[in-house]
Amino acid sequence: MSKIKPEDVDRISEEMRRTILLREGVGRIRVIVHMDTCGIAAGARSIMKVLMEELEERQEIKDVLLITSGCAGLCNREPMVTVELEDESPVKYVDLTQEKIKRIFKEHVMNGKVVTEYILATETKG
Amino acid sequence: MKGYRTNIMVCAGTNCISNKSWEVKEALEAEIAKRGLEDEILVVPTGCVGFCAVGPIIIVQPEGIFYQSVKVSDVSHLVEEHFLKGKLVKSLMYVPPGEKEPIPKMKDIVFFRDQRLIALRSRGMINPERIEEYIGLDGYKALAKALTSMTPEEVIEEVKASGLRGRGGAGFPTGLKWESRKKAKDYPKYVICNADEGDPGAFMDRSIIEADPHSVIEGMAIGAYAIGASYGYIYTRVEYPLAIKRMEWAIQQAREYGLLGENIFGTGFNFNMGIFKGAGAFVCGETTSLVTSIEGRAPEPRQRPPRTELWNKPTVINNVETWANVPAIILEGAEWFSQIGTETSKGTKVFSLAGKINNAGLIEVPMGITLREMVYKIGGGIPNEKKFKAVQTGGPSGGCIPESLLDLPVDYERLTEAGAMMGSGGMIVMDENTCMVDVAKYFLEFLRDESCGKCSSCREGISAMLEIVTNICQGKGREGDIEFLEELGAAVTDTSLCGLGQSAPNPVLSTIRYFRDEYEAHIQERRCPAGVCKELIQYSINPEICTGCLLCVKTCPNEAIVGEKKRPQTINLDKCIKCGVCFEVCKFKAVVIT
Ligand SMILES: Cc1cc2nc3c(=O)[nH]c(=O)nc-3n(C[C@H](O)[C@H](O)[C@H](O)COP(=O)(O)O)c2cc1C
Ligand code: SF4
Ligand code: SF4
Ligand code: SF4
Ligand code: FES
Numbered sequence: 001m002s003k004i005k006p007e008d009v010d011r012i013s014e015e016m017r018r019t020i021l022l023r024e025g026v027g028r029i030r031v032i033v034h035m036d037t038c039g040i041a042a043g044a045r046s047i048m049k050v051l052m053e054e055l056e057e058r059q060e061i062k063d064v065l066l067i068t069s070g071c072a073g074l075c076n077r078e079p080m081v082t083v084e085l086e087d088e089s090p091v092k093y094v095d096l097t098q099e100k101i102k103r104i105f106k107e108h109v110m111n112g113k114v115v116t117e118y119i120l121a122t123e124t125k126g
Numbered sequence: 127m128k129g130y131r132t133n134i135m136v137c138a139g140t141n142c143i144s145n146k147s148w149e150v151k152e153a154l155e156a157e158i159a160k161r162g163l164e165d166e167i168l169v170v171p172t173g174c175v176g177f178c179a180v181g182p183i184i185i186v187q188p189e190g191i192f193y194q195s196v197k198v199s200d201v202s203h204l205v206e207e208h209f210l211k212g213k214l215v216k217s218l219m220y221v222p223p224g225e226k227e228p229i230p231k232m233k234d235i236v237f238f239r240d241q242r243l244i245a246l247r248s249r250g251m252i253n254p255e256r257i258e259e260y261i262g263l264d265g266y267k268a269l270a271k272a273l274t275s276m277t278p279e280e281v282i283e284e285v286k287a288s289g290l291r292g293r294g295g296a297g298f299p300t301g302l303k304w305e306s307r308k309k310a311k312d313y314p315k316y317v318i319c320n321a322d323e324g325d326p327g328a329f330m331d332r333s334i335i336e337a338d339p340h341s342v343i344e345g346m347a348i349g350a351y352a353i354g355a356s357y358g359y360i361y362t363r364v365e366y367p368l369a370i371k372r373m374e375w376a377i378q379q380a381r382e383y384g385l386l387g388e389n390i391f392g393t394g395f396n397f398n399m400g401i402f403k404g405a406g407a408f409v410c411g412e413t414t415s416l417v418t419s420i421e422g423r424a425p426e427p428r429q430r431p432p433r434t435e436l437w438n439k440p441t442v443i444n445n446v447e448t449w450a451n452v453p454a455i456i457l458e459g460a461e462w463f464s465q466i467g468t469e470t471s472k473g474t475k476v477f478s479l480a481g482k483i484n485n486a487g488l489i490e491v492p493m494g495i496t497l498r499e500m501v502y503k504i505g506g507g508i509p510n511e512k513k514f515k516a517v518q519t520g521g522p523s524g525g526c527i528p529e530s531l532l533d534l535p536v537d538y539e540r541l542t543e544a545g546a547m548m549g550s551g552g553m554i555v556m557d558e559n560t561c562m563v564d565v566a567k568y569f570l571e572f573l574r575d576e577s578c579g580k581c582s583s584c585r586e587g588i589s590a591m592l593e594i595v596t597n598i599c600q601g602k603g604r605e606g607d608i609e610f611l612e613e614l615g616a617a618v619t620d621t622s623l624c625g626l627g628q629s630a631p632n633p634v635l636s637t638i639r640y641f642r643d644e645y646e647a648h649i650q651e652r653r654c655p656a657g658v659c660k661e662l663i664q665y666s667i668n669p670e671i672c673t674g675c676l677l678c679v680k681t682c683p684n685e686a687i688v689g690e691k692k693r694p695q696t697i698n699l700d701k702c703i704k705c706g707v708c709f710e711v712c713k714f715k716a717v718v719i720t
Binding site: 003004005006009010012013015016017018019020021022023024025026027033034035036037039040048051052055056059065066067068069070 | 128129130131132133135165166187188189190208209210211212213214251258259261262263264265266267270274383384385389391392
């Protein structure tokens with residue numbers, strides 16, 4: 001390692017940012033993947049893998065947190081993901097596939113546009 | 127750095143490691159690999175999280191879930207439930223004393239919620255052995271700022287304006303100390319970090335070094351730039367192997383990065399440092415003996431001024447916590463820092479809470495917080511619904527503060543006025559079963575053993591006080607003893623050379639001040655109100671309560687308890703050695719002390 005310059009401190013700190021935000025639990029966007037036995041059986045692990053790959057490819061995004069949770073009580077609609085944007089109510093997506101989650105990532109997580117075709121039908125909300 | 131979805135922060139401070147946290151960390155890594163999660167979940171060892179009483183501790187991020195007392199045998203279940211299925215494991219969560227519902231998140235636990243972290247700002251957040259993680263938390267940015275955009279005078283002005291005072295004992299204003307050494311035009315100059323930490327039971331400084339060694343290195347480099355020093359020493363004790371190892375590693379990493387060495391940040395500033403492992407005596411932490419010890423002579427206090435100077439060169443000695451505050455002050459500014467705290471005492475202070483308290487551990491709180499908040503909120507109160515009696519602050523030569531002063535806002539001046547002191551931040555909580563004369567005796571014994579013996583007032587004075595106090599505990603106290611102790615104490619304070627002797631009478635004087643009636647009961651009535659002093663108490667069994675379960679009979683080491691089964695027992699006073707075991711074991715509270 002050659003001698004460090006003040007700019008290098010900023011650069012290393014920037015490289016560490018995603019990790020630090022994760023450890024602080026600070027994220028503008030939280031993507032919650034419902035796991036549990038039912039979710040995993042329906043393919044939730046592969047949904048998680050896709051999300052992680054998408055994030056790995058986009059190092060510029062620092063403030064997306066991937067969170068796992070247990071069963072949300074809708075086992076027959078798994079795999080399921082909840083996207084929470086700051087200051088907006090959570091959106092639940094159901095019956096996911098790898099293609100669907102890729103689209104959700106691009107449109108909703110990155111660009112803030114809800115993918116209405118995949119969301120949990122409003123009837124269940126009453 | 128590669129992205130993970132979850133970071134498992136495993137406490138790897140000395141206390142948790144002694145409770146097998148390193149084995150837990152390795153078991154977690156193995157189990158995570160076994161389940162194919164190694165690309166998703168990273169296990170990170172950290173320094174002390176502060177809640178050592180419930181260790182080993184792990185914190186799961188980003189959710190901030192707090193798990194306590196984690197054992198290797200819990201790991202496979204934990205990985206399966208939480209990390210694979212996303213379900214939290216309630217049985218490993220913290221439950222507040224007297225309650226039933228566990229609290230999942232660290233930030234909702236009262237112990238953590240009311241703290242304010244500056245010196246411990248990286249607590250539970252970074253792997254202390256990776257400099258990049260320290261930099262990730264804005265590490266070394268303060269040094270860059272100081273070297274590239276501030277003159278040494280400006281750095282000193284900033285530290286002065288912040289109001290930072292020494293965290294190692296006396297509370298001397300740090301900026302003023304630096305300024306006086308900056309003025310000296312004699313080179314080379316030195317900076318020293320006092321990490322001797324001789325107070326029995328204290329571990330504030332050890333924890334800072336173990337958790338965040340770079341914060342100390344960075345602080346010292348900034349101080350060195352300010353006064354014009356080119357070399358620094360970290361003075362610590364051989365009993366701190368983990369702190370030494372992490373500090374050695376941190377120094378090496380800082381050198382590799384060019385953050386120590388020549389021409390740092392290309393500014394022409396040269397600074398390097400090393401570790402000095404001291405002899406471990408309590409008095410070594412006193413500045414003049416510390417300096418003598420580094421010079422290779424017997425550590426013994428010397429007359430001041432002007433001899434706190436290493437090799438007769440201008441030297442600044444500050445405590446670990448003092449140094450760790452410096453980068454935060456330079457980066458955030460004096461104004462930010464000076465808004466925290468009281469009129470005379472700015473910022474925060476790290477305390478170790480110990481003794482009869484539910485949440486024993488290490489805490490950092492803003493100056494001005496009340497003792498009551500510390501003991502009852504953060505500390506969770508006294509175990510077993512016992513009554514609070516006193517809190518001893520300031521280390522072995524500190525003082526005891528009674529219940530009536532619990533609302534005292536904690537700062538340097540108020541603690542001193544109350545007959546105690548800030549010291550380095552030790553706090554020992556005592557409950558109603560503590561005898562204050564016995565407490566004074568305990569600390570005097572420690573101080574007598576640690577006195578270097580150079581001045582007779584300290585050497586003879588402490589021994590004389592100890593003899594009187596011991597007699598009082600044994601029921602041999604005489605009329606006039608209390609007054610004599612007060613006079614003797616004042617004399618020892620006035621005539622001793624170093625801080626050890628000057629403050630040694632504190633434990634006696636403060637207990638006389640607030641618990642004079644206890645001394646009087648020992649002397650006049652030959653009675654120990656707390657039921658502690660062996661010579662003054664008797665154990666007996668209340669026949670109305672005793673069920674004859676015989677548990678005490680079985681555990682008594684001297685066969686002193688006699689009686690028939692299912693009938694009330696009696697204690698044979700000739701055989702009883704007053705060990706107190708029967709009192710401890712009886713579930714019916716039938717054993718009484720009189
Ligand atoms: C007997 C005795 C023991 C001391 N032990 C320590 C110690 O272990 N650590 C420490 O930082 N200061 C200790 N001090 C205080 C130091 O003499 C000195 O005031 C302090 O290191 C200065 O740093 P500060 O201004 O940052 O507090 C001790 C003082 C005395 C009299
Ligand atoms: S006061 Fe006590 S410890 Fe200090 S120099 Fe004198 S004898 Fe030694
Ligand atoms: S343990 Fe208590 S109740 Fe049982 S025999 Fe002893 S004094 Fe009696
Ligand atoms: S105090 Fe100890 S020796 Fe005395 S009766 Fe109880 S157990 Fe036996
Ligand atoms: S060492 Fe783990 S909490 Fe203190």
